[in-house]
Amino acid sequence: MSNALTEYLANFITAHKRNKIEEILAQRTRHICLVMENLHKAHNGSAVLRTAECFGIQDIHIIEPANKYKENPYVTRGSSKWIDVQKHVGSDTEGDEKCYKTLISKGYRIIATAPSDNGIQLEDVNVDSKIALIFGNEFEGLSDYALEHADETIALPMYGFTESFNISVTAGICLHTLVGNLHKSKINWTLTDEEKETLRLQWYKSVIKHSDVFERNFYNELQGRK
8 A cells, every 4th residue: 555655646746856765765774873862952963863864874763861852953954854763761771771672673783982992993893784873962971871781882083182072073973984884895784675665655755745635635536446
């Protein structure tokens, strides 16, 4: 049924937009996802969403043990409608536990981004298996739980007095290297046909104004043919 609806909605989208959607779908990946923990500033998290979408990342996980994340539309610039955001809410470590359990069940290796003398270099991160990059908040960094339960830690080189990069800058640096290595690899990092079909329908609805009206018309017409 979703295929039929997608084909129906395609009639109300220009060929240029449909071709662009196919181009982006071919570059989308769930091989890498991002996790943000307990963010304080909405604009920082929103900047990460925008950066992730630009690099072709489909999934963002947000852990909310204390601070509620609210998107800043002036920063995301519409990028959030193209990606999937999943929130993991809970006090203390509950949100982290829910998130990590979800990621592990999907086969992700969890990599923390934090200042560390023992961290691995970004260029040495193995992209053969699925990666979940986790970022801490702007003031305290990652929680003890997040660090203790991560499989690895990335150490980004820094040469100034400031002790850390802005979270969106860190995300950009990490994704530039990891997505680049992913594209150069021989592993299958693209979406499945089923995932593409789900997103195609989702994105068609996003680009059509009042898509709910067109969808309702589709089902009414379908019902009338029976």
